[in-house]
Amino acid sequence: MKIEDMSIIDFALHVADYLYNNGIEVVLSGGSCVTIYTKNKYISCDLDFVLISHIVPKKIKETLERIGFQEKGKYFKHKKSQYLIDFLSPPLSLGEEPVKEISKIRKGNKVLMLLSPTDCVKDRLAAYYHWNDEQSFDQALMVYKENQVDLGEVERWSLNEGMEDKFKVFKESLPY
Amino acid sequence: MLEPLFESDKKEKILLYLYTKGESYPNEIARIFNLYINTVYNQLLKLEKGGVLYSKLKGKVRLFGINPRYPFRKELEALLKKTLRFLSEEEKEKFFKPRLRPRRTGKPF
Secondary structure (H helix, E strand, C coil): CCHHHCCHHHHHHHHHHHHHHCCCCEEEECHHHHHHHCCCCCCCCEEEEEECCCCCHHHHHHHHHCCCEEEECCEEEECCCCCEEEEECCCCEECCEECCCEEEEEECCEEEEEECHHHHHHHHHHHHHHHCCHHHHHHHHHHHHHCCCCHHHHHHHHHHCCCHHHHHHHHHHCCC | CCHHHHCCHHHHHHHHHHHHHCEECHHHHHHHHCCCHHHHHHHHHHHHHCCCEEEEEECCEEEEEECCCCCCHHHHHHHHHHHHHCCCHHHHHHHCCCCCCCCCCCCCC
């Protein structure tokens, strides 16, 4: 498949698998997980990859340049693709806590590691909790509606973050 | 004081300033500590890249602050809080007790 024809999942699989084969392990987080879990009801073209371990930026740059990506400021972009790639420093965390379980999407012999739906909801809620970002709140709701999300775990995490009141707002917005 | 950890007294000053002030921009930090703006900006970018700081645009100014989503934020802030206790009163007054109340336009500082 040509890079310009790739869906966000195919693109993320393509990049993550290539990076893995070159010694760079990443987990997809952020808005692109929302796109995947809502089957494109929310569209993000930014792929935020969290590095599993510290990698020298030069290595990432050289590795991606070999398959046609160019560094543009903080991002990497392929001239034939609309998607932007950003790398976030380890550790993979949600607020104060490390991420314990990572979901995987397999296609052929390629594997994409990404936040689970429950952690994706936490990730979006973290943006709402700390930045009052209403868009992230809406995204958390969208992921919740379309996936199996452990609400008890989201509540436990929210209380640990000291966000009881804002979690209550979220809980009251849920459809059931 | 934290140079052995941060390997830079500039980084320590920047973090202490952001901890006490909440948010600031490169020009202000450079002016307060008499540092080159590029030095300050590069340190801010490194800290942002590492997830320690966030930045946001306000008008044409990029403001930086300690990232509330940084997993070690509480521990970092505890360290900075303790560091402030070891500074002289003079240093604290000069650098880390910024005026937060408003001042009417036109009044001399």
